Amino acid sequence: MNDLAIETHALHKHYGDVHAVDGLDMNVPRGAVYGFLGRNGAGKTTTIRMLAGLAHPSRGQMRVLGLDPRTDSVAILERTGLVIDKMLIPSMTGNDLVRFNRGFFPRWSDALAAKYSEVLELDMKRKFRKLSTGNRTKLCLLLALAQGAELIMLDEPTAGLDPVVTDQLLRVLVEDVANEGRTLFLSSHHLSEVERIAEWVGIIDHGKLLLEGRLDDMRANFCRIRVVGEALGLAEWPDIVSVNTGQGTTEYVVRANADALAAHLQSQGAVLLDVTSLNLSEIFLEVVGKGKTYVPVEVLA
Amino acid sequence: MYLWKYWRESRITFAVALLLVALMLWAVLKISLGAAQHDGQDSNPAQIYMIMDGILMLPLAFLGLRYGSFGVGRDLGEGCGSFVFSRPGSRAFFVWSDWGFGMAQLLLIVVAANSVLLLAIHRTAPGSGSILVSGVPVSLFSVFCLHCTAGLLLCGLMFGLTYFSSVLLKSRGVMLSIGFLMAYLVAKSVVSHYWRDVTLPNLSLTEFSVSPSIDGAFAKNLGLIIALRAGIALLFPVAAQLLLQQRDID
Numbered sequence: 001m002n003d004l005a006i007e008t009h010a011l012h013k014h015y016g017d018v019h020a021v022d023g024l025d026m027n028v029p030r031g032a033v034y035g036f037l038g039r040n041g042a043g044k045t046t047t048i049r050m051l052a053g054l055a056h057p058s059r060g061q062m063r064v065l066g067l068d069p070r071t072d073s074v075a076i077l078e079r080t081g082l083v084i085d086k087m088l089i090p091s092m093t094g095n096d097l098v099r100f101n102r103g104f105f106p107r108w109s110d111a112l113a114a115k116y117s118e119v120l121e122l123d124m125k126r127k128f129r130k131l132s133t134g135n136r137t138k139l140c141l142l143l144a145l146a147q148g149a150e151l152i153m154l155d156e157p158t159a160g161l162d163p164v165v166t167d168q169l170l171r172v173l174v175e176d177v178a179n180e181g182r183t184l185f186l187s188s189h190h191l192s193e194v195e196r197i198a199e200w201v202g203i204i205d206h207g208k209l210l211l212e213g214r215l216d217d218m219r220a221n222f223c224r225i226r227v228v229g230e231a232l233g234l235a236e237w238p239d240i241v242s243v244n245t246g247q248g249t250t251e252y253v254v255r256a257n258a259d260a261l262a263a264h265l266q267s268q269g270a271v272l273l274d275v276t277s278l279n280l281s282e283i284f285l286e287v288v289g290k291g292k293t294y295v296p297v298e299v300l301a
Numbered sequence: 302m303y304l305w306k307y308w309r310e311s312r313i314t315f316a317v318a319l320l321l322v323a324l325m326l327w328a329v330l331k332i333s334l335g336a337a338q339h340d341g342q343d344s345n346p347a348q349i350y351m352i353m354d355g356i357l358m359l360p361l362a363f364l365g366l367r368y369g370s371f372g373v374g375r376d377l378g379e380g381c382g383s384f385v386f387s388r389p390g391s392r393a394f395f396v397w398s399d400w401g402f403g404m405a406q407l408l409l410i411v412v413a414a415n416s417v418l419l420l421a422i423h424r425t426a427p428g429s430g431s432i433l434v435s436g437v438p439v440s441l442f443s444v445f446c447l448h449c450t451a452g453l454l455l456c457g458l459m460f461g462l463t464y465f466s467s468v469l470l471k472s473r474g475v476m477l478s479i480g481f482l483m484a485y486l487v488a489k490s491v492v493s494h495y496w497r498d499v500t501l502p503n504l505s506l507t508e509f510s511v512s513p514s515i516d517g518a519f520a521k522n523l524g525l526i527i528a529l530r531a532g533i534a535l536l537f538p539v540a541a542q543l544l545l546q547q548r549d550i551d
Binding site: 052053054056074075084085091092096100101102103104105 | 310
């Protein structure tokens with residue numbers, strides 16, 4: 001059995017001249033909580049739609065649970081919980097939707113559905129169209145979780161939710177998905193939430209995966225080095241992500257080997273001010289090119 | 302469980318249709334019998350057939366259109382296509398489940414309506430296994446089968462057309478289907494007005510149901526005509542399936 005829950009290679013999706021996904025190479029380990037990060041329009045939703053078999057890729061390969069969504073979508077969907085548009089059948093109540101869903105999934109659990117309706121404080125007798133945004137999202141999540149899926153793919157699950165509901169959702173995801181060894185693939189641009197639960201992170205921008213790796217490794221390796229003076233010519237230094245100068249200082253952001261670069265700068269006569277680790281938000285901003293000097297980074301193995 | 306969803310969508314229409322068709326037929330039967338008794342003449346079963354046939358076709362066309370608006374086309378129109386199509390099932394499964402279950406309901410409605418019609422004829426001309434159409438005796442069974450087939454073909458055509466239109470245009474599909482139907486009827490009138498030798502096919506099988514050669518027609522070209530119409534009616538769900546398989550769900 002492949003130890004990857006999701007893998008894509010050179011995956012493309014074009015809408016006319018628009019390259020929504022543009023050569024995506026992604027590897028999601030089984031059992032991981034994977035945060036799929038990107039700005040609006042970066043290609044997150046399109047990628048998930050292709051993985052779920054809802055959209056056809058223009059070209060490239062993809063495997064979900066070892067199967068190809070183009071030919072084995074039914075087998076994949078039996079084992080995958082999906083929350084994508086947060087729009088269910090409007091005329092059905094929560095109970096109706098449970099009844100509708102139950103027949104499709106061999107591992108469906110009514111006990112889990114009852115548990116989540118209680119934990120998430122859902123009125124299961126209310127029609128979907130009459131639910132608030134938060135309750136709609138919670139009901140979508142309930143249906144995805146109660147089917148006993150090996151893989152759960154959530155597209156922007158916390159969008160439009162208040163902090164209390166967001167906290168409820170994240171707790172459920174950590175306690176009932178991550179702790180059970182199931183794979184959770186979560187797309188978002190709410191970095192603090194992802195940072196709270198994700199072990200792995202992939203950053204996508206303009207349809208390309210710019211960075212992928214363990215979150216702990218990223219936080220340990222991505223550093224900002226501040227020195228006094230102008231930027232030195234460091235073209236041979238491969239780990240530099242960005243270089244910013246201003247007010248007599250220069251900031252180097254590196255993805256690895258910060259200590260070595262700091263030592264090198266000092267050896268060149270630079271006065272070292274500090275070396276600080278970056279949090280996920282800062283890493284994200286650097287990688288998607290919000291720094292003054294943008295250097296694309298390779299995917300971390 | 303998927304069929305249950307279609308049943309939820311269609312059950313009110315199903316119940317109302319059965320009720321209305323029964324009421325309409327009952328009302329027509331009472332009027333016809335009353336008129337015959339008032340005139341002191343034998344009632345004319347063939348005349349009742351023609352009236353019934355005309356009355357039935359419009360609601361049956363409407364029913365076919367209504368049933369075609371249920372199912373995945375409706376889901377796409379309501380924005381929940383991604384949810385439905387991310388349930389484990391092939392696109393073909395969803396299309397043919399909708400179509401099969403919808404047609405089964407329509408078959409029940411058509412047979413129920415025609416059974417009432419048969420009962421009405423039987424009461425008008427008791428003890429006879431046949432009626433006179435243009436002076437020629439025609440078996441009641443043949444008439445019953447023809448009416449059921451005609452009704453079902455019309456329902457199937459409208460169902461398939463609306464279903465395909467709804468998959469293609471989502472919530473605007475019903476309007477496209479109505480537009481297509483109206484355009485065909487107008488075209489048929491225009492063609493028959495300007496080119497008297499040319500006749501576009503009738504959407505029902507009226508020309509056979511009022512013909513004294515019904516029995517003979519079964520042995521002649523009626524089977525081919527029915528097969529052609531059934532084939533055309535089936536083209537629409539096939540097209541809907543192919544369309545869904547080819548395009549992205551949004």
